[in-house]
Every structure is written in structure tokens, then in C-alpha cells.
Amino acid sequence: MDKVKIGIIGAGRIGRIHAENLLRHPQAAVAGISDPFGNDELREWAAERGIPVVAQDSGVLLADPDIQAIFICSPTDTHVPLIKQAAAAGKHIFCEKPVSMNLAETKEAIEAAESNGVILQIGFNRRFDHNFSRVRELVRNGDIGDPHLIKITSRDPAPPSADYIKVSGGLFMDMMIHDFDMARYLSGSEAVEVYATGAVLVDPVFAQFGDVDTAVVTITFASGALGVIDNSRKAVYGYDQRVEVFGSGGSAAVSNDYPNSAEVHTAEGVRRDKPLHFFLERYNGAYIDEAAQFIASIKDGTAVPVSGRDAYQAELMALAAKQSLQLGRPVKLTEAAQSAISQ
Amino acid sequence: MDKVKIGIIGAGRIGRIHAENLLRHPQAAVAGISDPFGNDELREWAAERGIPVVAQDSGVLLADPDIQAIFICSPTDTHVPLIKQAAAAGKHIFCEKPVSMNLAETKEAIEAAESNGVILQIGFNRRFDHNFSRVRELVRNGDIGDPHLIKITSRDPAPPSADYIKVSGGLFMDMMIHDFDMARYLSGSEAVEVYATGAVLVDPVFAQFGDVDTAVVTITFASGALGVIDNSRKAVYGYDQRVEVFGSGGSAAVSNDYPNSAEVHTAEGVRRDKPLHFFLERYNGAYIDEAAQFIASIKDGTAVPVSGRDAYQAELMALAAKQSLQLGRPVKLTEAAQSAISQ
Amino acid sequence: MDKVKIGIIGAGRIGRIHAENLLRHPQAAVAGISDPFGNDELREWAAERGIPVVAQDSGVLLADPDIQAIFICSPTDTHVPLIKQAAAAGKHIFCEKPVSMNLAETKEAIEAAESNGVILQIGFNRRFDHNFSRVRELVRNGDIGDPHLIKITSRDPAPPSADYIKVSGGLFMDMMIHDFDMARYLSGSEAVEVYATGAVLVDPVFAQFGDVDTAVVTITFASGALGVIDNSRKAVYGYDQRVEVFGSGGSAAVSNDYPNSAEVHTAEGVRRDKPLHFFLERYNGAYIDEAAQFIASIKDGTAVPVSGRDAYQAELMALAAKQSLQLGRPVKLTEAAQSAISQ
Amino acid sequence: MDKVKIGIIGAGRIGRIHAENLLRHPQAAVAGISDPFGNDELREWAAERGIPVVAQDSGVLLADPDIQAIFICSPTDTHVPLIKQAAAAGKHIFCEKPVSMNLAETKEAIEAAESNGVILQIGFNRRFDHNFSRVRELVRNGDIGDPHLIKITSRDPAPPSADYIKVSGGLFMDMMIHDFDMARYLSGSEAVEVYATGAVLVDPVFAQFGDVDTAVVTITFASGALGVIDNSRKAVYGYDQRVEVFGSGGSAAVSNDYPNSAEVHTAEGVRRDKPLHFFLERYNGAYIDEAAQFIASIKDGTAVPVSGRDAYQAELMALAAKQSLQLGRPVKLTEAAQSAISQ
Structure with missing residues (x-):
């Protein structure tokens, strides 16, 4: 072998x-x-x-x-x-x-x-997370019926450096792009239109680079389903990565992962440790699995689980969101694609 | 006495x-x-x-x-x-x-x-819910710092009758109005602009009356915070009423209430009963408390906890959301107020 | 009427x-x-x-x-x-x-x-608790198969006064008697033998009256199932009332009730409020329901849900546990009954 | 290096x-x-x-x-x-x-x-579990005050083969020995006396070899604390490994680990997947960590985290429990040690 x-x-x-x-x-x-x-x-x-x-x-x-x-x-x-x-x-x-x-x-x-x-595989590692992939499986199996609403929360424990922000491409392309891919993955449908709101609430440095640190994006899917993603560059309690898919037959939702399940009851209340700190801890297993799937695709000739086309679509959503924030109105993906090509 | x-x-x-x-x-x-x-x-x-x-x-x-x-x-x-x-x-x-x-x-x-x-008190009963009022208290006490994002989920177990839908005033005025009030209550700030998306995914009868049964509304608050509300007329698992406030110092979130805490582990998995079915079960205590506060305001001359002004603002948000859905773009509350008065 | x-x-x-x-x-x-x-x-x-x-x-x-x-x-x-x-x-x-x-x-x-x-009905109010009665129902319905193990935790938020302790009859008769009844209720079987260990860890005053403040009692049931109850006179985090029934087909367990479901995530960790403080809060609904059942038994002639015979059996278990602690060995209920009658 | x-x-x-x-x-x-x-x-x-x-x-x-x-x-x-x-x-x-x-x-x-x-290190791998070691840390740090009660649940998903049972040494030496070690680890105190009850409820084959498949053992510690362990050879819902330490300042408890955090809400109720199936899944990280500590002890000359003395004490507890079950009364560890040596 x-x-x-x-x-x-x-x-x-x-x-x-x-x-x-x-x-x-x-x-x-x-x-x-x-x-x-x-x-x-x-x-x-x-x-x-x-x-x-x-x-x-x-x-x-x-x-x-x-x-x-x-x-x-x-x-x-x-x-x-x-x-x-x-x-x-x-x-x-x-x-x-x-x-x-x-x-x-x-x-x-x-x-x-x-x-x-x-073969070209893209590193949308979150598709391989044990939580998100289980939700995808439940949706695909029809456990929640037809999806009506996709909700994604994605917050980082701390903002990156100013040097990084400057060249990051902005919150939508650098950070929310993972969530755009997740929205497509969970819904099994393509986005038609997005509307973005954003704000600088974490650190004024984001404003210097024309960027935002907090954003909510609403999505309309071809299937008729709606989606909403919220991002923040700073959640003091650590990496916050949750999704929910709500449909005609029910809902499937995941919480964060924690370093342990210990609950402490004291005279002050009940407490537990914070969620796993950041992507290295949370997506440790996902990185292993995406690489394994890539190797398997090479060995077996099977299709890659995340293609170049997936990258294209997520990037298009990020561009449309960026445009939406600038224009203050919803933007169709066809419109964003056209303006991207005509640039 | x-x-x-x-x-x-x-x-x-x-x-x-x-x-x-x-x-x-x-x-x-x-x-x-x-x-x-x-x-x-x-x-x-x-x-x-x-x-x-x-x-x-x-x-x-x-x-x-x-x-x-x-x-x-x-x-x-x-x-x-x-x-x-x-x-x-x-x-x-x-x-x-x-x-x-x-x-x-x-x-x-x-x-x-x-x-x-x-005295004029309005029946926004959810402010008196033990879960939501605890979140409000945590926000007011500064436990989560400055609010950055208000998230509200509100789903009914089953849609009302066609007769009711016809005269309901539509999802925003009939159903989401509670959430608009909750958004103001939790954020401690006034909405400046709203953007609404909606769809008919539950029952085509809503389309007959120009209404939607599923909606996501994004809010921009005067404080700079963002908000997002999702509504569905039909959650097969029962009444779904949750909120989360995320801020510079952390987040506070509540789950649904359940008829009991029994968890059953079997060879098939782990299960528990559905959440409390509907508003009579979930807000039983809230109805008692809002009436008690009204009585107290009469006896003691203290300010009512939910005023006519609160009703006005929530109605204005509902009108703005309705307009936003019709126009396909965000609508400022000042714009909605003007058009409401000039009608 | x-x-x-x-x-x-x-x-x-x-x-x-x-x-x-x-x-x-x-x-x-x-x-x-x-x-x-x-x-x-x-x-x-x-x-x-x-x-x-x-x-x-x-x-x-x-x-x-x-x-x-x-x-x-x-x-x-x-x-x-x-x-x-x-x-x-x-x-x-x-x-x-x-x-x-x-x-x-x-x-x-x-x-x-x-x-x-x-009619004679006894005030074992906990049978009417929404959590415990749900577990009983699950056991009766066969959801967990044949019961193998009954586990009961029962801890008070604070010890009673010395005056009360003196005349209380001791931890087994005053406090654990509720759990003895619960063990019978959940298992659907009669205790055959008990073994008690106990200690004075909360307050030396208990030793003055020949009592203990902390105890673990093991039970053997006629059905072959085993049981274990733990009691403490002082849980600083409040009233702790949980049960688990484990059987051939699975397990059913309940957690405590809480005043609200708010979870706060901060840089220090995740926290929530303590459980409901004491029996008045926790068993509020159970008191209402036991009285209602008593009224119903009078009106309808139906059997009372908790009979004098239930009181007798729980008291016998308490006596056997007390004897076991004194003798430092397991005590059969037949032995305890005989010594109680020959006194 | x-x-x-x-x-x-x-x-x-x-x-x-x-x-x-x-x-x-x-x-x-x-x-x-x-x-x-x-x-x-x-x-x-x-x-x-x-x-x-x-x-x-x-x-x-x-x-x-x-x-x-x-x-x-x-x-x-x-x-x-x-x-x-x-x-x-x-x-x-x-x-x-x-x-x-x-x-x-x-x-x-x-x-x-x-x-x-x-160097001699013993494979009590559970001490390295992220959940149990966190509880130990909380106890050691005084977060729950003086321990009053140690509770350990340990259930296997399925019984071993008859061939294995025959030579296993019995439930106390083969299975509960891990829990005896855990009881010492969590309490930070030595057991003085144990009392064991047991039953054959899972499979009559255990009776053939004079063994039990279900057991509850009560422990008295030198510190005055009490302990209780329950074991079953068959939990149909998978590997059940939980502990709780209750003390003068509160309690610390851990739940099982799960393959994912997905919760599915449907018209039938709320459900999630079963806990991690067995010890290979649950203690995957613990095996890695115990080996790493052994290597570290060799390299650095530091004391091993689990010594031969720890093995001896856990084995002594298992022998005492076995004796207790046979004699139908509590057995002091000094008594068990004497009879073991005089054999």
C-alpha cells in the first residue's frame, strides 16, 4: 500500500x-x-x-x-x-x-x-466538525423536514492584529466566509440574495480599514428558506460556534464544545468552564478528517467533499454581503457576480 | 386595606x-x-x-x-x-x-x-417571564457589558385559523410585535432601522392574505447594537421562545421551559419531553405578575412597567418591518412614522 | 356542585x-x-x-x-x-x-x-412533583425495562434548629422518610433490607442528639433491584432533589428545577442561578396537586394516591435504617417490624 | 533529545x-x-x-x-x-x-x-480523563470545601463473554477496581470500611461463576466522608461514567461525553445521540495522557501519578467488597488485609 x-x-x-x-x-x-x-x-x-x-x-x-x-x-x-x-x-x-x-x-x-x-479540495474545515456534520446528516435524512431557517453564530475569542485586519479582506471574506459555506452545506440550497448590517463595536481599528467587527447577514435561499448569520470578532468567553436548522418537521441545533463537563454548584450559583478556546481546540478533529478525506479522494478517485465550486460560491456570498453593507440594501448574488466580473 | x-x-x-x-x-x-x-x-x-x-x-x-x-x-x-x-x-x-x-x-x-x-399599562406579558426578566436584569447590571447583539427566537406551535389570519394585522403586528417590545426591553435602546425578510413556508393560506408565516428581521439600535428576530407560525415541537444578548463582557441566553426535567437514556438515544406547549403554559406566571404590577401601580402610584409609549414604539417597529418587506429594503423608523401619520 | x-x-x-x-x-x-x-x-x-x-x-x-x-x-x-x-x-x-x-x-x-x-391520605407530596411523577410514569410504561437500580439524592439547603433536631425523630424518620417513600414509588417494589451509614459532618449539634447529618442508605428490593439514597442536611447551593432509575432498557433521571434558564457566559466561565431554594419553591405545584387528588378521592370515591399503608412502610424503612446505623450491619424489614412491635 | x-x-x-x-x-x-x-x-x-x-x-x-x-x-x-x-x-x-x-x-x-x-506506574487511566481530573482539581483547590460524599457511577454498555467472566476475578476486582481508585483519587482520603450489595439482574451466567452483574458499594473514608459506587455490566444506552463530589462548600459533578452536541426537536420530543460507546472512545485522551506522564516521569525523575501503592489500595478495597458481599455485612479494610495475608 x-x-x-x-x-x-x-x-x-x-x-x-x-x-x-x-x-x-x-x-x-x-x-x-x-x-x-x-x-x-x-x-x-x-x-x-x-x-x-x-x-x-x-x-x-x-x-x-x-x-x-x-x-x-x-x-x-x-x-x-x-x-x-x-x-x-x-x-x-x-x-x-x-x-x-x-x-x-x-x-x-x-x-x-x-x-x-x-483534484482540488478547499479547506472549509468546519464541514468536518462532529457537531455540524451531524446536523447536516439530520437535515439530509429528513429528520427536521424541509429547512425553513438556517441560523449560524460564529464569534472569535479575540480580534486579530491590526496588521492582519488590514490585509484580511474584511470580516465577510476573512471570517464569515466559513459561515457562508456552512449555510450552503446545512441548507443544501444556494443563496439568492443577502442583506448585511455591520458595526464597529469591538475596536475602532476596524473602522480605520473600512471594516466592521460585528455583523448580521440575512440570506434568502433558492429553496425559499431564510438564513441568518451573526459574527463578532470578540467573545470574551471564547470561541462561539453554533448552528440551528429549523424546518417543517422540527429543528436540529448544536451547542459549543467544552474542555470538560464539570458543573460546580456553590452558594454563588452553578458554573462550568468556558467553551474550547479557539479553532485549534474546537476543530482539532475536523482538520484531521478533512485531510483524511483528501487522501481518500486521491486513493479512491471519489469526489472531494469541498470543491473549488464551493469556494467560488462562498466567496460570491462574501462579496455580495460586502456590497450590501456598502449600499445599505439587499444584494442579489447575480448582481454581485456581474459586478465582480466587470471590475 | x-x-x-x-x-x-x-x-x-x-x-x-x-x-x-x-x-x-x-x-x-x-x-x-x-x-x-x-x-x-x-x-x-x-x-x-x-x-x-x-x-x-x-x-x-x-x-x-x-x-x-x-x-x-x-x-x-x-x-x-x-x-x-x-x-x-x-x-x-x-x-x-x-x-x-x-x-x-x-x-x-x-x-x-x-x-x-x-394609568395605562399594555399587555406585553413576556417582560414578566422569569427567564427574560432575568436576562434584562443581567444586562442592566452590566454582567455582559455593553450589548452588541440582541437575538430573539419566537415560534408558535401551530398557525391560527384562516379567519384569524385575515384580521390579524399580519405576522409583524400580530406576532412579532411581542419580540419588537422584547428587543427594546432587552437592549435598553430604541430601534433606528429595520430590515425584514419573509416567506410563506408553513401554509399557502398566508399568501392569500398578503401575509408571511416565516420571517427574519434585522434591527439597528440607536446604541449601535444590532438585533435579529426570527419568527415562524409553526414549530412542530411546540412553543419556542428564546433570547440571547451578547455584549462586550459576555452573553446571557435562555432556553425554553419544559414540563419536567426527565431525561430518558435508551438504546436509541437520549430523549426528553417537548417544551411547554404554548403561551398559556409558558407565560402562566408572567400573566399573574403583570396583573400584580398593575395593581401595585394603582395602589402605590408607581410607574407602570409597560406604558402606552412602549406600545407605540413596538407598533412603529411592526409597521416599519411590514414596509421593509413590501419595499425589499431597510426602513428607518422615522420614515415609517412619517408615512403612518401622513396616511 | x-x-x-x-x-x-x-x-x-x-x-x-x-x-x-x-x-x-x-x-x-x-x-x-x-x-x-x-x-x-x-x-x-x-x-x-x-x-x-x-x-x-x-x-x-x-x-x-x-x-x-x-x-x-x-x-x-x-x-x-x-x-x-x-x-x-x-x-x-x-x-x-x-x-x-x-x-x-x-x-x-x-x-x-x-x-x-x-379516607386517609398521607402528605408524601413529592409523588406529585412533575419531575418524579414523570419518572414513575416512564418506569410504569416500561420505557426503561425492569428497574435494576433506584438512586435518590435529597439534600436540604440548611439544617433545622437545634430545638427541631431534638424532637425530629432523627434524619431517617424526619428527612429520609420522603426518600423511602420515593424509593417504593419509583421502584414499584417493597424494600426487604436496608443498610445505613451516617456521619456528622455538617454540625456537631446533630451528635448531641444521637443523630447524623449526612447519610447513605442502601436498599434491597423484593424485585431484586437495588437502591441507594443519600441525604445531607446542608447543601450550600440549595435544595437538591434528584432521582434516577436505571433498568434493563435504559435509565430515566431528573435534575433539579431552577428559577430561570439564563446562562451567562463571561471571561470567567459559564454560570447560572442556583436551583430553587427549598421545598416551598420546589414542591409548590406538588402541594396543590396532592390536595386536589384528596378532594377528587372524596368526590369520586377513588382510592387515595398515598395511603396509610404507604406511611407505614416508609416509617418501617426509617426504623430499619436507624437500627442498621446503630448496629453497624444490614437490617431486614421483618426484623425491624418485629422489634418495633415488641417494644 | x-x-x-x-x-x-x-x-x-x-x-x-x-x-x-x-x-x-x-x-x-x-x-x-x-x-x-x-x-x-x-x-x-x-x-x-x-x-x-x-x-x-x-x-x-x-x-x-x-x-x-x-x-x-x-x-x-x-x-x-x-x-x-x-x-x-x-x-x-x-x-x-x-x-x-x-x-x-x-x-x-x-x-x-x-x-x-x-519506576512502576499503574494503568488507572480514568485519573487522566478530562472530566474526572477537573473534579479532582476542583476538590483539591477547595472549590467545594471539605468532601462529605463521593458518588461514582460506572456502567458498561454490554457484559463481557462467559470466558472472560470466568477468569475476570469478579465485578469488584475487574470492573469496580477503577472506581475504587477513583474514590481515593477524588476524596483524597483512604477507605476504612466498605459494604457491598450485589445482584444478578443482567445475565444468569454471572451467577454460574459466583459473580454479580449489578452492585452498590458504600464506603467510609478516614476523613469521615462517605462514598457510594454503583456498577452495572449492561447499560443499553452505552458507557456511563459519572462522578459527583459533594462537600461543605458545594458540589462538583460531571456528565458523560457525547459524540456530538446536536439536539433534535420534533413533534415526538427532544432527542440527542447516546454517550460515547465504550472505554476506547471515552478514555481515548486519557490513555494518551497516562503514557505521556509515564514518559515524563522517566525523563524528569518526577513521581509517577499512579503508583504501586495505589494499585494495592484499590485491590484491597475490591477484596473487602467481595468479602462484604459474601458475609452480608460491612468489612473493614484492616480485616480484609489480614485475611488476604493469612491466606
Whole structure:
């Protein structure tokens, strides 16, 4: 049983998480890792894990004939060129979200993968969360009838740095994009129109970059269902990631995950520990599972669970939401797509 | 200690609930009840409870010099004339929501009460719910810091009859009006703008009357906070009434109430009984408490907990939401007020 | 429809609770109340509620031909003589628990009621709790198969006064007696043997009276099932009343009731308010329901839900537990019964 | 940084779990595995994981000078001889529970480790569970004051095979031994006396081997606290592992873990999936952590978290419980120890 040999482009936090998970996958081998800032620390890190190749130039990995698949974990503006290069080199591709902040380029990337016959999977990791995937399963099985309303709450424990905010693409593209994908995943339907409200309530620095830190987006789906997503850049009690799907036959909802189930009763009241702190804790298992599915798709030729088309649709929703906030009115996805292409 | 003598206008379901609760209040006496459909059944019902006067004409109660206060529990279109008459007769007034579907008339009713120096309390009973009032208290005490987001879910177990839908004033004025009041109550701020989406997913009969059965409304508050309300006319699992206030210092959320806390673990899974079925079960205590506060306001001269002004604001939000749905864009409350007055 | 006219003997806390509940029952009338310490305060209290007779001597009520039923809410040592007198006078009897601390006398009281053909219901109010009765129903319906284990937790928020402890009959007869009845109620089987461990951990005053404040009792049932009860005189977080029945087909368990469902998430953790404080709050509805069932038994001739025989069995379990603690070994109920009779 | 080289004796389910976890530990290397039933399947399994040595004779591992530590995962009757051999060979030892069913031999094993200066850690994995360790921490931090009552529920999803039951040592030594250790761990005190009740309610096969399948054990601790443990060999809803510690300042309790948090509300009620099925799912993280602590103790010279003395005490409690069930009376641990030694 040959292992799938993988090269990882980008050795930041998310690149290393994927590397660790792939190292533990019985059918995967990490053949190399590249990062322009690759230094002694990275080389030591890789040596301890038995990763044979460490490069500053991602081209080293792309040129390696032994490497069958690439994980793109570098900054967003490098995604499209790297997808094109990897596709041209015949490598299967796992790419972090978003593919691009430019919809036309996302389309080009998808087409590059298709025309070269390589797999392209996008890192919408939350689809693999044990809670959300159970809700999806319940919806698909008809346990709650026809979906009428999709509700998604997504709040970070603390805002990112000003440097990050500046280049993040804004709350809709950087943060809510996960929820847009989740809305499509849970509803099994495409968004037709979105309306966004937003505010700067957490930190004035967001206003400096024309961004918001708090937002509510309403969605109308092709199926007739409605959706609503709320985001905040700062929930002092930790990472808040919940969904509810309400339908003709009932509702399915999930709460957060907690580090333990201990409840303490005292004279002051009843208390328990805060939810799992952030995405590394909450989505630990989801990262493992999305990588495993990618490996399985390569081995078995099955369809990837999150395609380039999924990336495109979520990005389109983010663009439409951004436009809606600017215009102060609902925006149809067809309108957003047109304006994105005509730019 | 003299009891407050009360006349009840309207002997339908809600009129009788108030009567039962007042009969058990140590400082209240039910002096009479009127209903145009008053018949033998009503007379027997009243006799069993020791209510001395039963009339078909509400004027009998209004003319009774012993009666100090009136509960208006008759159809909405009678509220304003009855408030005016009761105020002119010097009776304190408890009126069910909404005061009117016509904002100008609501204003006249409020002014009638003010100019006659009588108390006017509105039946937004949910403010007295043990769960919601605890959230309000937590918000007021600063336990969650500055509110950033108010979320309200409100779903009925089953839609009303077609006859009722026809004259209901529509989902926003008939059903969501409670949530509009709750949004003001929880946030401690006034709405500035609303945006409504809606759909007919439960029963096509709603479309016949130009109404919706499912709706999501986004609110912008003067404080900068955002709000979102979702309504459905049919939750098969029963009455669903939950709120969450999220703020700079944390969040406060309440779940539904249940008939018992029994959890059954079997080979099939874990289950428990559905939430309390409908408003009579869920708000049983709230009805008792709102009446008690009304009595206390009369006895002590303290301000009523829900004023005519509160009714006006919630009605204005309902009108703005209705307009928003029709226009397909957000509507400011100032705009809705202007169009309501210029009608 | 004639109301059942009731006399209440004992105007302490529990006597007044029953009075208030009966006053609100449409088929009951409180015809009189007696208390040796009856004074102006009691007369005023009764006058406000329209209770026509107030006496210091319970004989006044027992001699009143209009009174059909008696609630015995006086101290335990008066129960048996009062039951005998009331039975002789042909009154139906509701008696607070325990009937007596002397098993032979309890038997005499039961026989007095039987031979005079009057109803005797015992105040094991917890059987009427919405949570426990739901568990009983689930067990009876076979939802959890054959019961294998009955677990009961019962803890008070604070210990009673030293004066009360002195005459209480001890933890098993005063406090755990409710749980012994609950064990029989939930299991649908009779206890065969008990083993008690106990300790003085809350307050040394219990040791002064040869009592314990903390205890665990293991029960063997005739059905083969096992049971375990834990009691504490002091749970700083409030009244703790939970049960679990585990069986061949699953388990059914209930948690405490809470004043509200508000959960607060902050940087320190997640918290909620303490459970309902004590029995008046927790068993408010149970007191109403047990009185209603007593009235119904009188009106309809149906069997009482808690009989004198139930009192006898629970008292026997308490005696056996007391003996077990003294002897440091398990005690069969037959052994305890024999020693109780031969005393 | 040298890795600790480890040999694993016993390649059954638990041996392989430890192997997998050690393979992923950055400071551990699995140098070999032995099993008398070692065959091609085991060799293939080991080859895939890069485990260089596969033997049928554990002596191969014990004689290997490169191997520093041994995991004893073979049947219980081999534990003591293997501990003695490993200690004599100067290897650190991790041994699964129980060390032995013979208390005198357990003592010899402990002394062998001590006299040879090697580390001996016992596989009471539940101490490393995120829920139980949090309760222990809360107790130690004084969050609940002085412990008054320790309650432990431990139920398996299904009974083992008749073959296993026959040699298991009985419910107290095979199953409840984990709970005896947990009782000591949570209370921070030693048991003085135990009283056991038991029954055959799940399967008559247990009676054939003089065993029970359902049991309740009451414990008296040296601190004065009480304890109670309930066990069942069959909970149809899955693995049920809960604890509660109640004390002068409050209580700390944990519920089971679940595969997801999805709650489904339908017309039939509210439901969720069953708890995690069995120990592999529930204690997955605990197995990883206990191995990590063992490695840390070797590297850092810190005391092991679960010592041979801990094994001895838990085994003594199991013997006392067994005796108690046979004698039908409480048994002091001093009495059980004496009878165990004099055997």
C-alpha cells in the first residue's frame, strides 16, 4: 500500500497543523515543506518529524516528481498562482480558504485544476466538525423536514492584529466566509440574495480599514428558506460556534464544545468552564478528517467533499454581503457576480 | 386595606385568564365582566367565581362608579375607543397588545390616558417571564457589558385559523410585535432601522392574505447594537421562545421551559419531553405578575412597567418591518412614522 | 356542585400552605382552622381569606357537622390521636408525614380510618412533583425495562434548629422518610433490607442528639433491584432533589428545577442561578396537586394516591435504617417490624 | 533529545492502543512488542508502524539492553512475574490494572520495583480523563470545601463473554477496581470500611461463576466522608461514567461525553445521540495522557501519578467488597488485609 506523498507550501500555524495530521495518517507521507521564511527553526522542526525536504522556494516541491499532492497553506494572494502551477505540474491540491478575494481569479484556478485533471479540495474545515456534520446528516435524512431557517453564530475569542485586519479582506471574506459555506452545506440550497448590517463595536481599528467587527447577514435561499448569520470578532468567553436548522418537521441545533463537563454548584450559583478556546481546540478533529478525506479522494478517485465550486460560491456570498453593507440594501448574488466580473 | 375593583371587558380566553389571576390577587376584586357574546355559559362561569356583574355592554362597567380599573381584552379594533371611554370615565386601564394597528390612533389613546390622569399599562406579558426578566436584569447590571447583539427566537406551535389570519394585522403586528417590545426591553435602546425578510413556508393560506408565516428581521439600535428576530407560525415541537444578548463582557441566553426535567437514556438515544406547549403554559406566571404590577401601580402610584409609549414604539417597529418587506429594503423608523401619520 | 368543606388542624407553615391551595380549589371550601397558639394574627389572616371559623381547640372543627374532611398539619406526636378522633367523627383525613414515630400506633391510626370508613391520605407530596411523577410514569410504561437500580439524592439547603433536631425523630424518620417513600414509588417494589451509614459532618449539634447529618442508605428490593439514597442536611447551593432509575432498557433521571434558564457566559466561565431554594419553591405545584387528588378521592370515591399503608412502610424503612446505623450491619424489614412491635 | 525506548508485552487491544499512542509521542520510541500469539498479522501490523522487533517471548524485550521501559499489557496472572523480571532487568514499568488478584503478590511486585530502583506506574487511566481530573482539581483547590460524599457511577454498555467472566476475578476486582481508585483519587482520603450489595439482574451466567452483574458499594473514608459506587455490566444506552463530589462548600459533578452536541426537536420530543460507546472512545485522551506522564516521569525523575501503592489500595478495597458481599455485612479494610495475608 503506497503512501500518498505530500508537499506542504507554507509553514505557518495552519501548515504545521496539516503536517502533523498527515504525519499520523497511515496512508500519507510528508515529503517536504516550503516557506520563504524557512530557517533553522523550521529545519529542526522538520528533522524531528522526519520530513526529508525543507525549502524556501515552493518550486522545489512542485518540481519533485515523487510528490503527488500539495497543501497550499501560504497567504491568500499566493493561492491562485500556486494552484495554477501545481495543476500544471499534475499535483492534486488542497488549498486553504479563501481561494482568492477576486472571483474571476478563483474561477481561473478552478478551471486550471479541471483542465489538468487534478483534484482540488478547499479547506472549509468546519464541514468536518462532529457537531455540524451531524446536523447536516439530520437535515439530509429528513429528520427536521424541509429547512425553513438556517441560523449560524460564529464569534472569535479575540480580534486579530491590526496588521492582519488590514490585509484580511474584511470580516465577510476573512471570517464569515466559513459561515457562508456552512449555510450552503446545512441548507443544501444556494443563496439568492443577502442583506448585511455591520458595526464597529469591538475596536475602532476596524473602522480605520473600512471594516466592521460585528455583523448580521440575512440570506434568502433558492429553496425559499431564510438564513441568518451573526459574527463578532470578540467573545470574551471564547470561541462561539453554533448552528440551528429549523424546518417543517422540527429543528436540529448544536451547542459549543467544552474542555470538560464539570458543573460546580456553590452558594454563588452553578458554573462550568468556558467553551474550547479557539479553532485549534474546537476543530482539532475536523482538520484531521478533512485531510483524511483528501487522501481518500486521491486513493479512491471519489469526489472531494469541498470543491473549488464551493469556494467560488462562498466567496460570491462574501462579496455580495460586502456590497450590501456598502449600499445599505439587499444584494442579489447575480448582481454581485456581474459586478465582480466587470471590475 | 381596600381591594382595587376591576371590570374586565372581553370574556374570551385572555379575559378569563386575567379574571382568574385577579380573583386570586389579595388586593384585587373582579367587580364585573362584559362581552357582547355574553350568554348563560358566561353567567354561570362568573357566578361560580363570585363575579357580581355580567354584561353584554361594556358601558355598564364603565359607568359603574365602584370600578376603579378596566382590563381591555376585546378585539384590537375596539381598544382605542375603549381606552378613550375608560380614560374619560377616570378608570385606570390595562390594555392587551397591540393598542391599535393605526399609529395615529395609538397616539390618541395614549394622550387620552395622560390627559385624564389615569394609568395605562399594555399587555406585553413576556417582560414578566422569569427567564427574560432575568436576562434584562443581567444586562442592566452590566454582567455582559455593553450589548452588541440582541437575538430573539419566537415560534408558535401551530398557525391560527384562516379567519384569524385575515384580521390579524399580519405576522409583524400580530406576532412579532411581542419580540419588537422584547428587543427594546432587552437592549435598553430604541430601534433606528429595520430590515425584514419573509416567506410563506408553513401554509399557502398566508399568501392569500398578503401575509408571511416565516420571517427574519434585522434591527439597528440607536446604541449601535444590532438585533435579529426570527419568527415562524409553526414549530412542530411546540412553543419556542428564546433570547440571547451578547455584549462586550459576555452573553446571557435562555432556553425554553419544559414540563419536567426527565431525561430518558435508551438504546436509541437520549430523549426528553417537548417544551411547554404554548403561551398559556409558558407565560402562566408572567400573566399573574403583570396583573400584580398593575395593581401595585394603582395602589402605590408607581410607574407602570409597560406604558402606552412602549406600545407605540413596538407598533412603529411592526409597521416599519411590514414596509421593509413590501419595499425589499431597510426602513428607518422615522420614515415609517412619517408615512403612518401622513396616511 | 357542592364544595368539600374542610377543617385544618395546625396553622403553621404547612397548614397555611394547604389552606391557601384549598381556598383556590373550585371544589373545596376552608370551613375552619385551629391552632393552640391561635391568636390575633391568625384571626386576621383567616378573616382576609374568608375562613369563617378560627379555634384554639381542634375539637371545634371535629365537632362541626358541616366539615367533611380534616387536614392534620399539627406536630407529629398529635397525628395518631387526631386521626383516631377524626375517624370516629366520620371525617376524611389528610395527614402530614410521618403519621407517627411508633409503628404500632401508625397501625392503629390506619385501622381507625378503615374501621370508620373514612379516607386517609398521607402528605408524601413529592409523588406529585412533575419531575418524579414523570419518572414513575416512564418506569410504569416500561420505557426503561425492569428497574435494576433506584438512586435518590435529597439534600436540604440548611439544617433545622437545634430545638427541631431534638424532637425530629432523627434524619431517617424526619428527612429520609420522603426518600423511602420515593424509593417504593419509583421502584414499584417493597424494600426487604436496608443498610445505613451516617456521619456528622455538617454540625456537631446533630451528635448531641444521637443523630447524623449526612447519610447513605442502601436498599434491597423484593424485585431484586437495588437502591441507594443519600441525604445531607446542608447543601450550600440549595435544595437538591434528584432521582434516577436505571433498568434493563435504559435509565430515566431528573435534575433539579431552577428559577430561570439564563446562562451567562463571561471571561470567567459559564454560570447560572442556583436551583430553587427549598421545598416551598420546589414542591409548590406538588402541594396543590396532592390536595386536589384528596378532594377528587372524596368526590369520586377513588382510592387515595398515598395511603396509610404507604406511611407505614416508609416509617418501617426509617426504623430499619436507624437500627442498621446503630448496629453497624444490614437490617431486614421483618426484623425491624418485629422489634418495633415488641417494644 | 533521546527518545525513551519502550517494549510492549501483550499485543491485544490495550497493548496496541498504548503502542499507537507511544508511536505518536515525540519523546518515545516503540522498540519492540511481544505476544505468545504473535503471528503474521502482528508482524505486518508492527512493520507498518516501524516497530523493529516482534517476539513471541517477552524475554526478548526484557533482555534487550536498549529498551528502558516496559508496558505490561498481558493477562493479569502474568503481571507479577513480569514486574519482577522487568525490575530485575532495570526496566521502568507501566502495568495495566489490577497488578494481581492476590494482595501479597501485589506487595512483592511493588517491593521488587522499589528495591531495583525502577519506576512502576499503574494503568488507572480514568485519573487522566478530562472530566474526572477537573473534579479532582476542583476538590483539591477547595472549590467545594471539605468532601462529605463521593458518588461514582460506572456502567458498561454490554457484559463481557462467559470466558472472560470466568477468569475476570469478579465485578469488584475487574470492573469496580477503577472506581475504587477513583474514590481515593477524588476524596483524597483512604477507605476504612466498605459494604457491598450485589445482584444478578443482567445475565444468569454471572451467577454460574459466583459473580454479580449489578452492585452498590458504600464506603467510609478516614476523613469521615462517605462514598457510594454503583456498577452495572449492561447499560443499553452505552458507557456511563459519572462522578459527583459533594462537600461543605458545594458540589462538583460531571456528565458523560457525547459524540456530538446536536439536539433534535420534533413533534415526538427532544432527542440527542447516546454517550460515547465504550472505554476506547471515552478514555481515548486519557490513555494518551497516562503514557505521556509515564514518559515524563522517566525523563524528569518526577513521581509517577499512579503508583504501586495505589494499585494495592484499590485491590484491597475490591477484596473487602467481595468479602462484604459474601458475609452480608460491612468489612473493614484492616480485616480484609489480614485475611488476604493469612491466606
